[in-house]
Amino acid sequence: MSSEEALERTERGEPRPSPGEHRPSPIDVHVGSRVRLRRTLLGMSQEKLGEALGLTFQQVQKYERGVNRIGASRLFDLARVLDVPIGFFFDDMPDSMGGIASGFRSRLAGFAESQEGFEDDTLHKRETLELVRAYYRITEPAVRKRVFDLIKSLAPAE
Template structure:
């Protein structure tokens, strides 16, 4: 009969992987940009809001099928969840983004994406229904930014 003794095996640490934390942060970012609650996202995925919280903190690893569902519900390509990943975690480096979701910007701080002002600006931008007007607003903002 096999032994259940695990004393000679090292105990597995229950520390969140930096990649799981990064992916969870990207889930939270997109959910927040859409103005979606954890509860609403959970309902769309058949999860509780507590499970969504664990995904967003990186405590629970997101499997491939769940990542596919998240991409569908949050309306982003799967690569979005890996965008801006630091080189040390296997990111592309150089500020490039895997999905082409946004242009790279030198000196762009991750903290910028989490500011209330940024989230409100992005929400307002996507509430503009007319694509031509939205494009003109985009061009205006780009013209006001300092040149590189």
């Protein structure tokens, strides 16, 4: 860890890791998990994402685990390749991370509202990901809408 990073952590009140120990920032872990979520929803492998970004799949793995911090230009590229707004990577961030991130999230209220009704755990279940992938493989818009209406009709009323 650089002395600059150590100073930033101290200013944030984070404990210093022991020598040789590297703990990723909770924000880096969250952003990485959102990269993984979107990549998985698209059915894209780490290798394919790496190719699109000019990276190895190992580098993508490190980003997804939060071990490597994602810089602004890389975040921009990820948003473009994964076809999401940059704010997507900060969505559903726990309030405990606070600070700038929660202010940023509040400005993205419109996007967050479209996500209401979904538990974070639900989005990470394999069943959900497979269902979403299968749904988007339906190429006929009218058929896809009927499937959507059928699923909604089977769910209990709120």
